[in-house]
Amino acid sequence: MATTAPTAHALPSYLNPDHVGPWGIFLQQVDRVEPYLGNLARWVETLKRPKRILVVDVPIHLDDGTVRHFEGYRVQHNTSRGPGKGGVRFHQDVTLSEVMALSAWMSIKNAAVNVPYGGAKGGIRVDPKTLSRGELERMTRRYTSEIGIIIGPNKDIPAPDVNTNEQIMAWMMDTYSMNQGSTATGVVTGKPVDLGGSLGRREATGRGVYTVGVEAAKHIGLDISTARVAVQGFGNVGGVAGKLFAEAGARVVAVQDHGGTIYREAGLDVPSLLKHVQATGSVGGFDGAEVISNDKFWEVPCDILIPAALEQQITAANAGRIQARMVIEGANGPTTPEADDILHERNILVLPDVIANAGGVTVSYFEWVQDFSSFFWDEDEINARLVRIMKEAFSAVWLVAQDNKVSLRTATFIVACKRILHTRELRGLYP
Numbered sequence: 001m002a003t004t005a006p007t008a009h010a011l012p013s014y015l016n017p018d019h020v021g022p023w024g025i026f027l028q029q030v031d032r033v034e035p036y037l038g039n040l041a042r043w044v045e046t047l048k049r050p051k052r053i054l055v056v057d058v059p060i061h062l063d064d065g066t067v068r069h070f071e072g073y074r075v076q077h078n079t080s081r082g083p084g085k086g087g088v089r090f091h092q093d094v095t096l097s098e099v100m101a102l103s104a105w106m107s108i109k110n111a112a113v114n115v116p117y118g119g120a121k122g123g124i125r126v127d128p129k130t131l132s133r134g135e136l137e138r139m140t141r142r143y144t145s146e147i148g149i150i151i152g153p154n155k156d157i158p159a160p161d162v163n164t165n166e167q168i169m170a171w172m173m174d175t176y177s178m179n180q181g182s183t184a185t186g187v188v189t190g191k192p193v194d195l196g197g198s199l200g201r202r203e204a205t206g207r208g209v210y211t212v213g214v215e216a217a218k219h220i221g222l223d224i225s226t227a228r229v230a231v232q233g234f235g236n237v238g239g240v241a242g243k244l245f246a247e248a249g250a251r252v253v254a255v256q257d258h259g260g261t262i263y264r265e266a267g268l269d270v271p272s273l274l275k276h277v278q279a280t281g282s283v284g285g286f287d288g289a290e291v292i293s294n295d296k297f298w299e300v301p302c303d304i305l306i307p308a309a310l311e312q313q314i315t316a317a318n319a320g321r322i323q324a325r326m327v328i329e330g331a332n333g334p335t336t337p338e339a340d341d342i343l344h345e346r347n348i349l350v351l352p353d354v355i356a357n358a359g360g361v362t363v364s365y366f367e368w369v370q371d372f373s374s375f376f377w378d379e380d381e382i383n384a385r386l387v388r389i390m391k392e393a394f395s396a397v398w399l400v401a402q403d404n405k406v407s408l409r410t411a412t413f414i415v416a417c418k419r420i421l422h423t424r425e426l427r428g429l430y431p
């Protein structure tokens, strides 16, 4: 077994440390945590390189008979603690750098809530809204076959992310099972309940966002029942989080999605807004709200801001204008390191993605366990276990932040990186 740190050789070009974008941001976050890792810092190089990157060509027949090629990715960042785990994103702006960063954030997140997984993520560069249902199914199935060489219930388990849902997971599970010759429900999570999915998974990420929000609010003396909330992204994560805050009495005053931004000082009617989004695909055109510019969203008076859309939304350009007392990162990577510093200086508490949105993967873990045992739990049990894990993980991170006088992001990275690098050390150099 190796007793000294592996030498840092020249990095492959896609790992260029000057790299900007999501992967560059992840590298900066690792640099910030390194001084707190003690002896384990000698293994930190392992976090700066994904374990495995697969880039796949995904050709399909469009409905008009022509052939179109899409570029797909599956990246396994680290598997020291268990199989890779993380979602699949269909979006026109997906890049390898983004998928690498998202896979790395999964390693951190899974370790932060102590589920027995490494980190992985996948994606296809495509605007799925331009595809028919048949085209979407063919693309999903071809992508699944292409990444089939590295995924599996004990190897790497995909799940939903932006623009993917239970139906996509059903097609992925079916394709993988057809190729294997037997049904393998445990190959993906976030499936329909009738196909081995878990009760509570659809709401889990938003429920986790809400749970840590309530815990943090106690620390800063914020009363949720009178709080004003602004949400960017009203899909799986933002929609559920907004609903739970509204049910607790909070006023959801502003919502932004890809179709625009709406505002109502007295609070939006969240159940009606959710129905509107389900019917039309966007918050745009919702009655009973003022339309404001997308840029103005960042300065609406509110107590809690929940970015729940994409990366790099809170930047040096808008962080100085944010009026919230607390930012809860439903999205992955919504805040750049420069913006993090600005928010910190302005005493705005940031609950980082790697803990705040971990509710989804926590219930994905429950789903995977239920699939293996073919024994399914009721929703109350799932929600109770989820809330307990989120509260315990948040409270541990809060203490580390206080003890080391660091942000909650750095504290979460300290907890998670120590867990990952400890297993790396126990296993030796090769896993």
Ligand SMILES: NC(=O)C1=CN([C@@H]2O[C@H](COP(=O)(O)OP(=O)(O)OC[C@H]3O[C@@H](n4cnc5c(N)ncnc54)[C@H](O)[C@@H]3O)[C@@H](O)[C@H]2O)C=CC1
Residues within 6 Å of the ligand: 160, 161, 162, 163, 164, 205, 232, 233, 234, 235, 236, 237, 238, 256, 257, 258, 259, 308, 309, 310, 311, 330, 331, 332, 357, 358, 360, 361
């Ligand atoms: N679905 C899950 O279980 C988890 C998702 N996340 C993260 O949460 C974020 C949202 O994911 P989901 O809710 O699952 O996706 P979704 O596809 O259900 O919703 C995405 C939302 O973002 C909005 N959006 C897209 N582009 C936008 C833009 N340029 N400006 C403003 N809004 C925009 C969409 O209109 C939509 O409301 C992503 O960062 C994802 O990685 C994190 C943990 C788990």
Ligand SMILES: O=C(O)CCC(=O)C(=O)O
Residues within 6 Å of the ligand: 085, 086, 087, 088, 109, 157, 158, 159, 160, 161, 189, 190, 332, 357, 358, 360, 361, 362, 364
């Ligand atoms: O449920 C999962 O396995 C992963 C969800 C995800 O992609 C995420 O937490 O960002």
